[in-house]
Amino acid sequence: MSDFQGIPLQSVFLSEKALLSSSTDSDQMSRKLAETIVVAASDRKAGDIVLLHVAEVSYLADYFVMMTGYSRVQVRAIADAIEEKVFTELQRNPLRTAGKAEGNWVLQDYGDIIVHVMMPKEREFYNLEAFWGHAERIEYPKPDEGGGKPT
Numbered sequence: 303m304s305d306f307q308g309i310p311l312q313s314v315f316l317s318e319k320a321l322l323s324s325s326t327d328s329d330q331m332s333r334k335l336a337e338t339i340v341v342a343a344s345d346r347k348a349g350d351i352v353l354l355h356v357a358e359v360s361y362l363a364d365y366f367v368m369m370t371g372y373s374r375v376q377v378r379a380i381a382d383a384i385e386e387k388v389f390t391e392l393q394r395n396p397l398r399t400a401g402k403a404e405g406n407w408v409l410q411d412y413g414d415i416i417v418h419v420m421m422p423k424e425r426e427f428y429n430l431e432a433f434w435g436h437a438e439r440i441e442y443p444k445p446d447e448g449g450g451k452p453t
Contacts, residue, residue, distance in 0.1 A: 329357075332364040332414040335392060339417055340442055342387035343369050346380045348419065352431055355438040364414040366434060370425050374405030380419045381408040388412070 336353055343351055348369035357364040371377030381402060388394050396410040396417075407424045410417040418430060 328414070329364070332357075335388065335394065335412060335415050336365040336367060336440075337442065338388055338391055339367050339384050339415060342384045343367070343380050343419070345387075346376070346383040348376075348380045350425075351442075353440040353442060354431075354434050355440055356434060359434070359437050363411075363416045365440075366416050366418065366430070366437070368418045368420070368425070368430055370422055371419055372422065374421070377405045377408055377419050377421060378402060381410060381417075384410060384417060384419075 340351055340353055348371060351367070351369040354366045354368070355364065356362070356366050369380065371380050381399070385396065385399075388396075394412060396412050398411040399408065401408045406421045407428075408417075408419040410419075420428070
């Protein structure tokens, strides 16, 4: 006997199919947002940009994007560039932003994407890549191999 008494099985199947379709659309939108963030950060010469797909290992977000800024001014500039590009291209603002005034570590929460822009000392100390090391690391084309670090 089915748990769905009085509901035709075809209706349940179509609902599951619709759910899977909307999940795929959501995944694609999250990926597009993550890629937009990476491009904006790269444009501001962020160093060592890491994109992690954490959806399979965490309910917090679909992706984490981590990067280094080499001065407080650069950390803020990277964060501002991300906000501007994401709003211009995708009409989205972060749900929350923290740390911008201090400029050592700016966190931007877009819901499905969490962005960390950190100074080298904070990045080394907290070592988020190791903490989330079991997440899938996403490769993306790097515009230059300099990594944004001043020479």
